[in-house]
Amino acid sequence: MAGNSQRRGAIRKAGTKKGAVVGSGGQRRRGLEGRGATPPAAQRTKHPAAKRAAKAARSAQGRHRKTDDTETVLGRNPVLECLRAGVPANALYVASGVDADDRVTESVAIAADKGIPILEVARVDLDRMSSNGLHQGLALQVPPYNYAHPADLLADARSDVQPPLLVALDNISDPRNLGAIVRSTAAFGGHGVLIPQRRSASVTAVAWRTSAGAAARLPVARATNLNRTLKEWADAGLQVVGLDADGDTTLDELEADGPIVVVVGSEGKGLSRLVRQNCDAIVSIPMAGPTESLNASVAAGVVLAEIARQRRG
Template sequence: MAGNSKRRGAVRKPGTKKGPTVGSGGVRRRGLEGRGATPPAHQRPNHPAAKRAAKAQAQARRQSGKKTDDTEIVLGRNPVLECLRAGVPATALYVVLGAEADERLTESVQLAADAGISILEVQRHDLDRIATNGLHQGVALQIPPYAYAHPNDLLSTAAADGSPALLVALDNISDPRNLGAIVRSVAAFGGHGVLIPQRRSASVTAVAWRTSAGAAARLRVARAPNLTRALKGWADAGLQIVGLDADGDTTVDELDGSGPMVVVVGSEGKGLSRLVRETCDAVVSIPMAGPTESLNASVAAGVVLAEIARQRRGR
């Protein structure tokens, strides 16, 4: 019978201006509005694709470990391929899921597989976070910190070889391409190692690895907290310290390279620093026939090392 229903309707509480207490009464209309386009599968929290992406991201973090200043991520198909061809000791190759394959990517994956490097498929947005400009071309290579030797290890290497020690120390060399080229020259002309200072110097990065054409894998590179102190220690061990500078006191033509020695290479712009120059037993320069004032540091080092190797072959 009308009016006798026991069901409570949408009524207002006495003494309040709030909406009805039973039923929506239109209050939740906003919740019924559209929420836009459906997000991609890997962005939906409970979707299997999202779980796979989270798993791959966690695995990538485990592979990379804690990032340090020496850890490098090489981006782009050409740089990655060049590093793998040069035998850079990488730890992981990241390839974007669904990346368009070409000859460079195919060869990179093959070289990484042959070298035992982990190959990880990741989402594109994972590499986008690593590459601030987004120009990774769907591939990245992770290179761990280089394991530097101790300066005394280079002396041990020379002693085991049986020939007079031939070491090269770098002062104020900041370009990793110069470092890589010098490492390559030292290996080519029978040197036993390269010494670099711990601060204000180029380090063994992916660029240096590529420029050395794989020589960095065969020749040891040491790093010293104090270059001057390390050179004095080598001098006490019987090595002649020869500086290479455009303002040298003598020329390389007068250099006797038959004995154990260290060739200290200064930068093209600044040359040798004051303390290092005072540590040298002699400072030589390369005579120039033309108007060119100086050579690139790596070229100059190669010229001197070639002369020393020539003298030692003629003994």
């Protein structure tokens, strides 16, 4: 056929009378070749097993980010309060062209005095650090808190001339309560605070700020199992005293001149059942007015003040 040799894919076969014809270009031969072994189900993106594996990986990554990654404090007032309270920081981010008021100027001055790196970044970079963009041109990067081991916490407390005075927290989920309790423990001669590893407030920038710098001086330990740690401390000779509004012993009847650990429950849930069973006594604070209960941090401060008074006497 005239002009057939100009068509795409046309080849001329020797010994034929037709002349140029259209061939497959080898595609049929390649289509018959094997593609190797079928990959596992978890590696096939459309397979349900692969989707489940990807979901589990994202969940594990989210849990790791919640507990171990650095924290970013956003906003002029929060950043300035953290710097004033001595919260450790890796870097201070300042947006380019930001309107520098007194808070920005003081934040930069404090960071410079403490040797904290000051980085000028574009505003869009700060927007990526915040979900709502309310950074006001200022951000502070806070490293993860270095928790102590419960055994080391007790050993350090025993090395003091005063009998060990420790505070354990149960069901405390507000970091502001944690920071206030750390501050009260340091003020009344306590040796450290113990928190559970899960379902508990951690030492975040908010807790640092509320503690007014006491978190830098007082060790905070994290227990994998709070009940087991309390049992170990009880076997080591510490009196385990739970603090609850429905306690069978009043604070006036408490004798706290020896080694003691005060277990503080939340205002709403109180002490959990297992923790309550591990306590040697459940202490309540006598109330003169109609108020049924106190905030957890306030109640802890009252008990610690009474313990400090007894030890001074």
